[in-house]
Amino acid sequence: MFNxxxxxxxxxxxxxxxxxxxxxxxxxxxxxxxxxxxxxMIGAGGTIAMMYPYEYILKSSxxxxxxxxxxxxxxxxxxxxxxxxxxxxxxxxxGTTKETIEAIEYCKERGATTFALVAEPDxxxxxxxxxxxxxxxxxxxxxxxxxxxxxxxxxxxHNNNEFPHYEQFTKEVALLPQxxxxxxxxxxxxxxxxxVEHKDTNYxxxxxxxxxxxxxxxxxxxxxxxxxxxxxxxxxxxxxxxxTLELVVEDTSVILLKGExxxxxxxxxxxxxxxxxxxxxxxxxxxxxxxxGISDEFRKHFAVSINWALLSRISVYLERExxxxxxxxxxxxxxxx
Amino acid sequence: MFNxxxxxxxxxxxxxxxxxxxxxxxxxxxxxxxxxxxxxMIGAGGTIAMMYPYEYILKSSxxxxxxxxxxxxxxxxxxxxxxxxxxxxxxxxxGTTKETIEAIEYCKERGATTFALVAEPDxxxxxxxxxxxxxxxxxxxxxxxxxxxxxxxxxxxHNNNEFPHYEQFTKEVALLPQxxxxxxxxxxxxxxxxxVEHKDTNYxxxxxxxxxxxxxxxxxxxxxxxxxxxxxxxxxxxxxxxxTLELVVEDTSVILLKGExxxxxxxxxxxxxxxxxxxxxxxxxxxxxxxxGISDEFRKHFAVSINWALLSRISVYLERExxxxxxxxxxxxxxxx
Numbered sequence: 089m090f091n092x093x094x095x096x097x098x099x100x101x102x103x104x105x106x107x108x109x110x111x112x113x114x115x116x117x118x119x120x121x122x123x124x125x126x127x128x129m130i131g132a133g134g135t136i137a138m139m140y141p142y143e144y145i146l147k148s149s150x151x152x153x154x155x156x157x158x159x160x161x162x163x164x165x166x167x168x169x170x171x172x173x174x175x176x177x178x179x180x181x182x183g184t185t186k187e188t189i190e191a192i193e194y195c196k197e198r199g200a201t202t203f204a205l206v207a208e209p210d211x212x213x214x215x216x217x218x219x220x221x222x223x224x225x226x227x228x229x230x231x232x233x234x235x236x237x238x239x240x241x242x243x244x245x246h247n248n249n250e251f252p253h254y255e256q257f258t259k260e261v262a263l264l265p266q267x268x269x270x271x272x273x274x275x276x277x278x279x280x281x282x283x284v285e286h287k288d289t290n291y292x293x294x295x296x297x298x299x300x301x302x303x304x305x306x307x308x309x310x311x312x313x314x315x316x317x318x319x320x321x322x323x324x325x326x327x328x329x330x331x332t333l334e335l336v337v338e339d340t341s342v343i344l345l346k347g348e349x350x351x352x353x354x355x356x357x358x359x360x361x362x363x364x365x366x367x368x369x370x371x372x373x374x375x376x377x378x379x380x381g382i383s384d385e386f387r388k389h390f391a392v393s394i395n396w397a398l399l400s401r402i403s404v405y406l407e408r409e410x411x412x413x414x415x416x417x418x419x420x421x422x423x424x425x
Numbered sequence: 426m427f428n429x430x431x432x433x434x435x436x437x438x439x440x441x442x443x444x445x446x447x448x449x450x451x452x453x454x455x456x457x458x459x460x461x462x463x464x465x466m467i468g469a470g471g472t473i474a475m476m477y478p479y480e481y482i483l484k485s486s487x488x489x490x491x492x493x494x495x496x497x498x499x500x501x502x503x504x505x506x507x508x509x510x511x512x513x514x515x516x517x518x519x520g521t522t523k524e525t526i527e528a529i530e531y532c533k534e535r536g537a538t539t540f541a542l543v544a545e546p547d548x549x550x551x552x553x554x555x556x557x558x559x560x561x562x563x564x565x566x567x568x569x570x571x572x573x574x575x576x577x578x579x580x581x582x583h584n585n586n587e588f589p590h591y592e593q594f595t596k597e598v599a600l601l602p603q604x605x606x607x608x609x610x611x612x613x614x615x616x617x618x619x620x621v622e623h624k625d626t627n628y629x630x631x632x633x634x635x636x637x638x639x640x641x642x643x644x645x646x647x648x649x650x651x652x653x654x655x656x657x658x659x660x661x662x663x664x665x666x667x668x669t670l671e672l673v674v675e676d677t678s679v680i681l682l683k684g685e686x687x688x689x690x691x692x693x694x695x696x697x698x699x700x701x702x703x704x705x706x707x708x709x710x711x712x713x714x715x716x717x718g719i720s721d722e723f724r725k726h727f728a729v730s731i732n733w734a735l736l737s738r739i740s741v742y743l744e745r746e747x748x749x750x751x752x753x754x755x756x757x758x759x760x761x762x
Contacts, residue, residue, distance in 0.1 A: 133666075164687040166687060327469070332650050334757065350502050
């Protein structure tokens, strides 16, 4: 595949990602045996968006009190549910994100437990937190983080006696990298065709719900807007019908992300509407992919990873077709504000 | 003022809104004496956006467990924090919003307490809920709902021994309608100038944070998109720097909503950035308005109402300048999907 090293992917996501299982279990078990009041998942941009699936999963499957908070807002809002008994989870690719560092310092000063997943070793964040998993490579870091976060979140649920299938689930997490790779290969021609067709499209709507809302929000903001400079409105599938639908005409690009959780009927409804109105509807549906060896009941969770990996294929082809490097920035880390 | 009946506004928002104080206190006190585990604020589009300020206020000022949920998602996601001990709060202008009716039925079937604010009398929603305040007029219903929601939310906090200033606060709620009217009058020329300048602008960014995030989200989706068919990206002031900023060039319209809560520094940062980059930055700042008789410590809360009323003035001038009725729809309630 264009711009994709399959061996490296499997090495990083499968071999190295899974190597952290026992370390994650030790960390989570230690936190649980000490006791905690709630979980705060804190990030900015892509790293808060990455937490939304897990917030959704916890809210819909667990009584654990969970809060996903934007780092810069968390720092000033004085959230009354946060305390020294909170467990605060962060991810960072570079290990240097300013707001994340400040949020970690804030949490530590107040005696809360901090736990981060970081791609780069020896960074301010790896040194600062109480518990850290350092994956060692920026390549495929989001795919790896998603996999590690499954292990983290479902271990908390397991320890809270809310997830009896934990052993089976973690066995299947091990199958996920191959399932992602298979899906990506099956999707690749469609990703390329999308980029060719949409190389001059100057506005996209992205629609999703449930555990795919985070990807919807993130892809619009952190890829289409930040990395390709294309205006993109992310809109929750349920909320789509309360305003944004009025903009859809026959050439509006609507990208609908369909997963397999309880909220799928909300995406179905958007699909029924959009296919009547626009000729430029793109449906990206995890149901189209085999996920070899994955139990039916877990597919909905793994859809988050599958979906993100599919979207990432669109990115590399957009970069090529639009001749616009994904790393190009006008302002971020280039200008003071 | 153009298309604004001052007497009617004061009659509806001040006289009638305030008439409900003792009724609200009776309802909330009854719920509190019976006991409850948490508060769910449930809505769709404008009516979920309207809850976000109060969710923020509760999270930053109270230990009461609060969840703001999109009705259609709430109906399917099986939220594990919801139970028969939950208090579920709704608002509806028409009293007929389909998803809200379904959500109320869902809550009632599971034994939870339901409480709605409705503009129209004798509607499905007024008949369905356990407790209802019917304001009786669709005109200025959002302004009235905001005022009633202050009373509801702060009464819950008062009863939870978290708000010793309740008596003073409710006295000042009574001053709010006049403060809104004064602000609206002072802003009116600016609202008109905005609409004249932007009558052909085909894309806006709306940025806000804290207790103004709901208005930011709502105005972009429910007014600019739904009622004027203008694409509008709402973006949280903290998240703006993680993607959307890259789209800003010298003629990009950025509408920044500034309030007076703890998150104001996040909006300041957007302002510093945007004033360097675009010539079309519009800052709508509640600090510019007197709020006669309102204590400094309460201004931040009332900024939600003030801000919404100011934005509403922009709407009527956009309607006139663009010759596009605010009530015109392509699809909503006109097409099956």
